[in-house]
Amino acid sequence: MSETLLETRSISKDFSSVYVLTDISIQVIKGEILGIIGENGAGKSTLMKILSGIHVPTSGEIIFEGKRVHIREPLDAKLLGIGLIPQEFNLIRELTVFDNVFLGSELRRRDGLLDKKAMMAKTRALLSELNVDIRPEERIENLSTAQKQMVEICKAVSIDAKLLIMDEPTTVLTQYEIDILFRLMRRLRDQGATIIYISHKLKEVKAICDRVIILRDGAVVSTEKIEDLSIIDMAQRMVGRELNQVFPAKGTPARDVVLEVRNLTVPGVIEDISFELHRGEILGLAGLVGAGRTEVAETILGVRKAEKGRVLINGKAVRISRPADAVANGISYLSEDRQGSGILVNFSVIKNISLVSLSSYCRYVLKLILRQKERASAEAHARRFNIKAPSLDARLEFLSGGNQQKVSLAKSIDSKPTVLIADEPTRGVDVSAKQEIYRLINSLASEGLACIFISSEQEEIIGMCHRVIVMRQGRAMGSLEGEGITEEEIIYLATGIREGVA
Amino acid sequence: MANSAIARALKRFEYQKYASFIALVVLFVLSALLSPFFLRPGNLVNILSQVSYTGMISLGMAFVIITGGIDLSVGSLVAFDSLIGVMFMNYVMGSVHNELVAVIAGIIAALAVGALTGLLNGITITRGRLAPFIVTLGTMAIFRSLALFIGNAGEIQSQSNIYGAFGLVNILFLPVPVWIMLALALVLDIVLNRTRYGRYLCAVGSNSRVAVFSAINVDRIKVIAYSITGALVAISSVLLSSRFNAVSTSNTGMGYELDAIAAVIVGGTPMTGGRGTIWGTIVGAIILGIINNMLNMLGVSAYLQGTVKGLVIIGAVYIQRQRA
Numbered sequence: 004m005s006e007t008l009l010e011t012r013s014i015s016k017d018f019s020s021v022y023v024l025t026d027i028s029i030q031v032i033k034g035e036i037l038g039i040i041g042e043n044g045a046g047k048s049t050l051m052k053i054l055s056g057i058h059v060p061t062s063g064e065i066i067f068e069g070k071r072v073h074i075r076e077p078l079d080a081k082l083l084g085i086g087l088i089p090q091e092f093n094l095i096r097e098l099t100v101f102d103n104v105f106l107g108s109e110l111r112r113r114d115g116l117l118d119k120k121a122m123m124a125k126t127r128a129l130l131s132e133l134n135v136d137i138r139p140e141e142r143i144e145n146l147s148t149a150q151k152q153m154v155e156i157c158k159a160v161s162i163d164a165k166l167l168i169m170d171e172p173t174t175v176l177t178q179y180e181i182d183i184l185f186r187l188m189r190r191l192r193d194q195g196a197t198i199i200y201i202s203h204k205l206k207e208v209k210a211i212c213d214r215v216i217i218l219r220d221g222a223v224v225s226t227e228k229i230e231d232l233s234i235i236d237m238a239q240r241m242v243g244r245e246l247n248q249v250f251p252a253k254g255t256p257a258r259d260v261v262l263e264v265r266n267l268t269v270p271g272v273i274e275d276i277s278f279e280l281h282r283g284e285i286l287g288l289a290g291l292v293g294a295g296r297t298e299v300a301e302t303i304l305g306v307r308k309a310e311k312g313r314v315l316i317n318g319k320a321v322r323i324s325r326p327a328d329a330v331a332n333g334i335s336y337l338s339e340d341r342q343g344s345g346i347l348v349n350f351s352v353i354k355n356i357s358l359v360s361l362s363s364y365c366r367y368v369l370k371l372i373l374r375q376k377e378r379a380s381a382e383a384h385a386r387r388f389n390i391k392a393p394s395l396d397a398r399l400e401f402l403s404g405g406n407q408q409k410v411s412l413a414k415s416i417d418s419k420p421t422v423l424i425a426d427e428p429t430r431g432v433d434v435s436a437k438q439e440i441y442r443l444i445n446s447l448a449s450e451g452l453a454c455i456f457i458s459s460e461q462e463e464i465i466g467m468c469h470r471v472i473v474m475r476q477g478r479a480m481g482s483l484e485g486e487g488i489t490e491e492e493i494i495y496l497a498t499g500i501r502e503g504v505a
Numbered sequence: 506m507a508n509s510a511i512a513r514a515l516k517r518f519e520y521q522k523y524a525s526f527i528a529l530v531v532l533f534v535l536s537a538l539l540s541p542f543f544l545r546p547g548n549l550v551n552i553l554s555q556v557s558y559t560g561m562i563s564l565g566m567a568f569v570i571i572t573g574g575i576d577l578s579v580g581s582l583v584a585f586d587s588l589i590g591v592m593f594m595n596y597v598m599g600s601v602h603n604e605l606v607a608v609i610a611g612i613i614a615a616l617a618v619g620a621l622t623g624l625l626n627g628i629t630i631t632r633g634r635l636a637p638f639i640v641t642l643g644t645m646a647i648f649r650s651l652a653l654f655i656g657n658a659g660e661i662q663s664q665s666n667i668y669g670a671f672g673l674v675n676i677l678f679l680p681v682p683v684w685i686m687l688a689l690a691l692v693l694d695i696v697l698n699r700t701r702y703g704r705y706l707c708a709v710g711s712n713s714r715v716a717v718f719s720a721i722n723v724d725r726i727k728v729i730a731y732s733i734t735g736a737l738v739a740i741s742s743v744l745l746s747s748r749f750n751a752v753s754t755s756n757t758g759m760g761y762e763l764d765a766i767a768a769v770i771v772g773g774t775p776m777t778g779g780r781g782t783i784w785g786t787i788v789g790a791i792i793l794g795i796i797n798n799m800l801n802m803l804g805v806s807a808y809l810q811g812t813v814k815g816l817v818i819i820g821a822v823y824i825q826r827q828r829a
Contacts, residue, residue, distance in 0.1 A: 306717075330720035344718045347711045349779055358708060358719045361701050370701035414719070 007066075008033040008197050009054070009166060014063030016049055023049050024221045027063070031166065036188060036198045038212035038229070040205065042241055042405070042433035046221040047201050048090065051168050054199075055087035056080040068165075081107075086164035088155050090171045090431075094143045101126035101139040104158045129157045134183050148175045149292060156184070160191070167191065168199045173207060174431060177292045177459075185211050203433060205234045219243055242435050250466030251442050254449035256284035260318070261453045262334070262422045264303065267312035272298045273477040276312070280422065280453045285444065287468035287488075288457045290497045295477035296457045297339055300424045304329045304336055316421070330359060335420035337412055339427035339457070341404075345411040348400040352392050353381040355399055355410050360418040384413040389439055405436025412440065416447060423447065426457045441467060461490045473497050524824065525773045525788045532795050540802045548798065550679060556768075556794035557682035558583075558741045559761050560787060563768035564686075564693050565623075565734030567786045570769050571697075572727050573710040573778035574630065574637035579738050579765055581649035582622055583758025586742035588652050588661060590615030591752050595664050608668045615746075616739045622648065623735015627728035645762070656754035669750025672743075682744045686787070689737065694783040706730065710778030767793055767814060771821040793817065 009031040016024040024046045031037055041047050052058040054065070056074040065072050067083055074080050080087070094103050101122045110118040110125070126139040135153045143151065152175055159167055169188075173181050188198055188211060202208050208215060208229075215232060217225045217240045225240055262280040267273060273295045280286050288296040301307045303314055305323040313320050321332045329336070338345035346355050357364055357377045364377045381395050388409040392402050399407055408428070415423060425444060429437045444467065448454050458464050464471055471483045473496035480496040483489075536543045543549075562579050569576045594611025598604060622644070630640045663669060674681050697703035708716045709726045716723050746752050772789025774781035796817060800810050 304718075325722075326718050327720040327722055336718060338718060343712075344714045347708060347715050347779075349711055350708070354704065358704075358721075361704060365701045369696070371695075371699050372701060372704065374699075418720075 005035075006033045007031070008068065010066040011050075011054075012064040012066065014050070014053060014060045014065070016046075016053060016058060016060050022221060024053075024060075027218075027221075027223060029216055029223060029226070031197060031199060032214070033197055034192060034195055035213040036192055036200055036211055038208040038215035039199060039201045039218065040203070040208055040215060040237060040241055041218035042403075042435060045218040045241070045433075047218055048170060049221075050218070051087065051170055051199070051201060054080065054166075055085055055168060057087075081162060084163065084165035085168065086159035086162050086166070087168045088159045088170060088172055090174075092151050092155060094151055094154060094158075096144040097142065099140050099142055100130075100137055100146075100154055100157075103143060103154060104129065104139075104161050106158070108162060125161070126157070129161055133157060133160075133187055147293065149177065149180050152176060153180070156187070164196065166197045166199065168201070170201045171203065171431065172200075173202065173204060175292065179291075181207070203431070205237045205434075208237065209234055217241055238434050241433070249438055249441070249462075251445040253285075253467075253469060254283060254445065256448075256453075256469055257282040257451070261316065263315040263318075264299075265313045265315070267299065267302055267314070268310050269298065269302055269307050270310055271477075272307065273302060276479055278472055278479070278482075280455065282421075282453055283448050283451050284470065285448050285454045285456050285468045287464040287471035288455060288474060289461070289464045289471050289493050290474035290480075292459060294474040294497065296474055297426055298477070299474070300336060300426055300455065300457060303334065303424065330418055330420070333419075333421035335359070335415045335418055335423050337415040337423065337425040337428055339430060341407060341411055341431070346399055346407055346414065348407075349398050351398055352385065352390065352395045352402075352410055353378055356381045356384055356413045356417055359414055363418075380417065381413075384417065388413055388443060403433075403436075405432045405439075408432050408436065408440065409443075412443060416452070420452070422453045422455070424455045424457070427459065428456070429458075429460070429463065461493055464488065464493065465490065475499050525771060525785045525792065528771075529788050529792050529795075532792055536795055536799050539799065542802060543799070546678070550683075552791070552794045552798050553683045554680045555797070556790045557680070557686040558745050559764040560768065560790035561682075561686045561689050561737050561741050562734070562761060563765040563772075563786050563790055564689055564783060565730075565737040566765040567769045567772070567774050567781050567783060568693070568697070568706060568730040569637070569734055570766075570774055570776065571706050571710045571778050571781040572730050573713070574727065574730070575641065575766065576626065576731060576734050577638065577641040577762045578622075578626060578644040578648060579734065580758040580761035580763075581645045581647075581652065582619065582735065582738045583742045583745065583761055584652040584752065584754055585622070585648040586615045586619045586739045587746035587752040587757055588656050588754060589618045590739075590743060591661050591663050591668075591746055592655070594668060595661075598664055604665050604667055608665055611665075611668065612743050615743050616736065619739020619742065620732055620736040623732040623738070624728065626735065627731030630731065631724035631727050652754040652757075656752065658754055660751055660753045663746065663750045665750075668747055670747075672745075672747030682741075682748075685740065685744065689740075690783050690787050693733075697781070697783055702726070702729065707780055711780070763814070764790075764793065767818045770818055770825075773825070775825055776822065789821075 007030050011027055011029050014024060014027040015022065027050060039047050049058060053060050056077040056079050059075055065074060072083060104126045105122045110121045112118045123139045130137055130139065133153055133156065137146065137150050137153065152172060172184065176184065192198060200212055212229050214228055215237065216223060217237065219241060259282050260279045261282050265277050267276040276299055278286065288299060290296050298307060302309050305325045305328055314323060316332050323329050323332060326336065342348060357380065364373050365371060366373060378395065385395060390409045391406050399410060412428065428444065429440050432440065444454060456468055465488050468488065471488050471493065473480045473493055475497055483492055566576060590611045593614040594607045597610045598607035601607065626641055626644055629635060630637050672681060676684055705721050705726045708719065708721060709723050713723050745757065768790035769786050770776065771792055772782060772785035774785065793814065796813060797810055800813060
């Protein structure tokens with residue numbers, strides 16, 4: 004017997020007269036896991052923010068448990084029993100885990116003071132139910148990204164939510180943690196909870212959801228039982244066109260070594276990392292979250308101090324103690340943390356693209372910026388990268404994640420580097436933008452750019468790289484090449500089941 | 506049709522960008538209606554000349570605030586710089602007996618001390634990884650105390666007549682300090698909007714981690730901003746001590762940090778940094794000047810003027826918040 008828990012009737016939302024949602028009518032059935040998928044900018048997050056009271060719809064109605072409700076602020080949603088696990092963490096770094104879990108719904112003793120003991124005990128129970136090993140009295144700032152995600156989930160579960168909304172919860176989780184999360188989701192569903200699951204990862208949606216709703220350009224394009232949709236169907240309906248080959252054909256790298264890393268060591272972080280990178284080569288760094296891949300990049304860039312080891316460019320040893328030195332030596336970085344260290348959201352497209360290479364647009368002692376030259380260069384990038392923006396003077400906060408990432412990539416290569424370190428270049432990016440980023444990196448490589456490609460997604464590594472170094476606990480476990488790059492081999496090396504030849 | 510086009514144009518109009526200009530116009534009209542004396546040229550010139558000393562300091566303050574910092578030491582530094590300048594000039598006059606050389610030496614000494622103390626602020630903040638608020642709160646106390654100690658808490662007279670003259674000269678109906686403020690604004694506006702340094706300044710204030718990864722030397726950008734502020738404080742100090750031909754170690758520059766910060770904020774630069782405006786800051790300074798002027802003319806007690814200033818600052822920040 005399927006009973007409707009929540010229904011939206013013709014919900015629309017505009018931001019300063021730009022419609023992001025039009026006429027959305029969906030039903031959420033009690034006790035199901037409902038997947039909502041769509042490209043970046045399709046309106047998934049906006050819809051969820053409406054359901055959880057962060058945004059108020061411009062028009063339309065929300066029916067919850069048969070009654071019309073008005074959700075004007077997050078507290079209204081909480082009182083109805085709607086819990087949101089947002090895409091960006093919403094935790095207070097300085098407080099403990101249990102403080103955060105009970106933030107806004109603290110338990111109090113009869114004398115009015117906080118009942119820390121009870122909160123700690125309840126948090127401990129919730130955490131052990133989630134099967135995660137975190138102490139309730141640990142401070143958030145000491146936790147890893149994946150652990151923070153678990154705390155977010157714990158927080159949402161703690162209010163005994165009737166409807167739990169998860170916005171891209173697995174972006175930062177390892178496969179092991181994803182399995183735990185899925186087991187937990189199934190158990191919650193079997194206990195009667197209803198879950199809305201938003202994701203880009205169609206494989207996961209296929210694995211966990213009962214039904215799926217596909218959004219495109221702010222409208223519902225289809226609602227199906229999961230059995231009736233293949234992953235390819237989902238992708239095609241999201242994009243609205245046939246998807247051809249995802250990965251472009253690999254080029255052939257040249258013989259000459261452009262970058263050589265020898266015995267790079269940062270105590271406790273990375274251990275004795277050595278490799279060579281050829282012109283036009285895409286070298287993958289694979290491994291689980293926390294294996295030290297980003298740390299290798301940060302050490303090469305001079306953000307971390309190497310205790311031992313050398314970096315050679317075109318055969319010459321160079322000293323790099325900060326990213327500015329790396330750029331001067333032709334090494335560029337595309338950050339995994341787009342908003343944290345990649346782009347400036349309140350700068351325009353043009354100003355972001357030219358940020359690293361600004362000196363080449365300047366003249367005279369005062370370093371006056373040649374604005375026409377700067378604009379022309381940004382226009383060229385926008386065309387080549389197919390960047391969709393209201394205008395090149397629009398601030399990046401108004402662009403979708405995929406377009407922000409393309410700007411970030413344009414910014415990284417505008418300094419015409421010889422080596423590009425691309426760290427999770429497609430994180431939080433939709434299918435079609437992903438495909439474009441693959442195509443771009445591939446064509447840059449065929450023009451001679453050497454690329455270090457860091458990714459947690461196996462398909463990407465397999466589809467893009469000429470060679471792969473698999474890391475585990477800060478060490479290179481082995482290297483795979485050509486046809487030898489397979490999902491199984493990567494997993495074996497990444498989990499330490501097999502040790503290869505580094 | 507025409508109506509909706511106008512509505513759309515109004516919607517797109519960037520109120521935030523021009524809010525301070527609009528406020529200035531409204532205030533100007535209001536003042537003209539309230540007092541018959543307001544529009545007299547003498548009064549208007551007087552307002553400009555009064556705001557010029559803190560106005561030029563607020564230009565440097567705008568740079569510092571764009572980086573996400575603050576400089577509380579500017580008021581004390583005005584006293585310290587003026588004192589060093591005047592004392593050095595008196596000393597040189599006593600030893601070389603050439604008044605012009607002495608005046609120039611004094612000015613150079615004040616400018617050098619100003620730039621150096623700004624540099625000191627900047628280096629302490631960046632090298633020590635300390636909060637700008639704390640460092641400049643400290644130097645605010647230090648430089649006031651040093652000025653009081655060196656000047657024996659009293660007033661130091663300049664022994665030169667030339668020195669006391671140039672700060673009062675009018676060129677094309679406006680006093681020298683006003684021209685200097687406008688010239689500095691012209692240059693710094695270009696620096697902020699048209700040069701690499703200006704772009705980096707906004708990048709640093711917007712997200713310093715992104716700036717580091719974008720190959721920007723964040724520390725250097727910040728140190729330069731504090732040094733520019735120090736140099737501007739020194740220029741203001743020279744003009745101010747020239748106007749009185751003396752320095753009062755206990756009164757000179759008192760409360761200037763508040764006026765400078767207020768001008769920046771009222772002018773439309775957000776406290777959170779990342780962007781800012783130089784001409785807006787000038788407008789902010791003039792707005793505060795007009796308010797003071799009107800309160801005087803309307804016979805409001807001088808003791809209450811601080812209350813009004815405080816309310817204006819809080820109101821300006823409140824309006825910015827509503828727009829954000």
